[in-house]
Amino acid sequence: MTDSDSGHLPATRDASTEGHRGHVRGMADASRPGELVVNRVLDRCGTLGPNLRAVIWVQGCPLRCPGCVAPETLPFAGGEVRGVAEVADWLTHLSEVEGVTLSGGEPFSQAQSLADLLDAVREQRPDFSAMAYTGFRHEALLRGTPGQRALLDRLDLLVDGPYVAARHGDLLWRGSSNQRVVVLTERYHHVMSLTDAGAGIEVSVGNDGHFSWAGVPAVPGFRAFVEEQLTQAGYVVGAREEAVAAQGEIRGTDERITEVQHRRGQCGPPTGGSAAPGPAAG
Ligand code: SF4
Incomplete structure (x- = not known):
């Protein structure tokens, strides 16, 4: 499946075609049914996606990008185990935010649990938006596990690709110029016309x-x-x-x-x- 035949808009920023095949290794979904392993959460943030959003940093990432800013989130051992239902309840009651940004760590290593989380929140708040960071490429995730494809199907925005220190830049919501903001739904189509500069x-x-x-x-x-x-x-x-x-x-x-x-x-x-x-x- 390609970006276009899945109905997804093409990558909007730096449509690099680097394959990053080495990073596809370890693209497993280690979700535990009904649970998330979380490093940190924040109930209001204006710098990691459109408008005000909650943020969840999950624990564990199979990649090791040199210069990763969050090395404490990389080991799969550690973090705090939290129930999907409990986290969904927390998000549902955050009246100031319009959605959640999933970061880490690698969200697609807990994809099924995060897909279940978004389903649970949207039972109460159908318009709750979702954005995720990933070290994998969108194209690889389209061929991923059922849980990874389920999470992808529930996202409005994806920032994809590994961090490459040599390509670090002052960029909207991402750290290196190989990474892309991929618009997956019409909800945030307008981000394609935003100035590509850091959100602070x-x-x-x-x-x-x-x-x-x-x-x-x-x-x-x-x-x-x-x-x-x-x-x-x-x-x-x-x-x-x-x-x-x-x-x-x-x-x-x-x-x-x-x-x-x-x-x-x-x-x-x-x-x-x-x-x-x-x-x-x-
Ligand atoms: S994918 Fe993200 S969290 Fe994982 S090592 Fe790379 S920069 Fe760090």
Whole structure:
């Protein structure tokens, strides 16, 4: 099946035809019935897809893109096991958001559970939209497992392909220029005409001082630099895996973060990190 004969719109950005055959290995769906293994969730985000969205970072990815910004999400061991029904209930009650973005980790390694999740949410909210990141190519997923094709069928947008550090750019919702925003339904057809520039980084600080960020860094080096600064400020980087609520969210910091981004380091997309105040915080 091809993009066109499946009724899908063609890739809208950088229609690279790289095959990435090496990455098709490991394209298994490790879904556990009724369960998701989650690294982190966020109930409101404006930088990972159109408008305001919830985000789920799943645990586990079979790929190892050099420079991946989220190495803590790669092992399949770890994360938090959560019931699909419980996560669906959480999403259903997030009145501010119009949909969810699935990131990771590799969402298509838990494809059937995520397809079931979207079905459960749409029983209550039929217009709830869905976007997913994947290290695989859209064309490979069209030949994937039944669960992977089921998830694909339920998505409005897909950002596909592995992160390639040498092609890092300031791009809309993605980190390297080989990656594509694939429009799968009419819902977000308008994104084809958006300016292809980064959506920025959103920083949140919880009432407990827990710091987290979400977005695709415009330049390499964002995560390494920020974590170094946080460590120097007394934060324990990576101390907490889950940022449930964006309480006490700090907005309007993009300018400062952009300055930070341009100073050094090595990191990749997508899409977030966290830290918590340390015992010796200054
Ligand atoms: S960039 Fe994405 S696909 Fe690549 S290793 Fe990291 S999580 Fe996996």
